[in-house]
Amino acid sequence: MPKPPAEIDPPPLTPPVFHILVALSEGERHGYAIMQDVASQTNDSLQLGPGTLYGCLKRMLAAGLVEESDERPDPELDDSRRRYYRMTTRGQHAVRAEAERLANAVTAAKTRRLLDAKAGGMA
């Protein structure tokens, strides 16, 4: 994909893509680990089906947000058929931009008293 001119401001991410990137922020993961991580990140409120998970990964690979990794960081759980995914620099920019966007939305909601100061959690 050619580098789009609006690189400074990456487009908004869909919730599944955002949470997959968050799951990959701590290192390389295979599909199942991503699914488990997304479920625990969101207190089971966002469940990824296998079709959504791999459909997103396919599009994220094409958009250069993630790449496949040859390394096997988890030798105990290793399965030669499993593919591991790693976040690219471009993916880091995208997830950071999205997190900022969400943070701004939360701040806006808080200033209008739509949200308790305590209940910061899910947007």
Add this chain to the structure above:
Amino acid sequence: MQESTFVRGLARIYAVMLYAYPREFRLEYGGEMTQVFRDRCGYLARTSGVARAFQFAMFSGMDWFKTTLNERFAAARTSISHARKPAARGFVAEWAMTILMYLFATTTLVQAYVVPTGSMEGTIRVGDHVLVDRLAYSDPGAFGRHLLPYRDIRRGDIVVFHYPENTKQDFVKRVIGLPGDRIHLAGKQVYRNGRRLIEPYTQHIAPEVEPYRDDFPVKPEVFTTPRGEDMFHHHVFNGEVVVPPGTLFVMGDNRDNSADSRYWGFVPRDYVVGKPLFIYWSYDAPTEDLTEWSLSHVVDVTEHFFTKTRWNRIFQVPRYQAAQEAEAEQ
């Protein structure tokens, strides 16, 4: 081990269903998708029970339905934009595979229904096309009981069932009374076993209180059906209907305009088909067009598909709400 047999069985069904994806996508990711599906089911079965694993399997089925379409259209787009030579297996054959898988799924696992009347209006609307889970309440038999999390019907469940007066028709209503429950209505208010029900899901469209419909059971001026008459004569004790064994007492959420157990009696348990899973299409059309096939309806759909389709209802899940029981008042 029971659990692993159960998980293996689900994974096998899932692996077969993957044939609905475009070939390239399936070859690339199919193996891992099955693996992920099996891991997640196994994990949920171990940590939260078989019912939770089964729920995930149903969820993956819905996910499958949405993403097979996504991937098909994506594949169609790329093959058009790249102007490639057609693949060895043609376009038609590929789509035929997807449709075949849908047919398999829609005959054994789920069934599609259209809702033609407004008795559940407020929850399910006229013109909603719903997918019904046929396994949910079907008795899997002594063997299957160990494999599938067979859960019996609860009060507040929405069920699809054969209409007892004409079993060729299927109705959708909410379960109000289970066998042994005592039911009566006073001024539109339902009482179950002497407790007032707080039912957030109902809607009332008529302000006036009508005997029989809203104060039930009383002797009506005329019985609408023989089954209703039988109920009144044989199953009313002390001004309350008592639900006999092996049957259900059901009512529509649109209380003032619903032909339900009040009028035609109890639903035999065996007549229950399943539970509505989600709305896959909702189209604004009158009742006649949804029950009878007509050319004018087909023309109407083709002309107004985008404007009359109620997009916001698609993939909505009908609410399963149990009514709260107020403290015993009398």
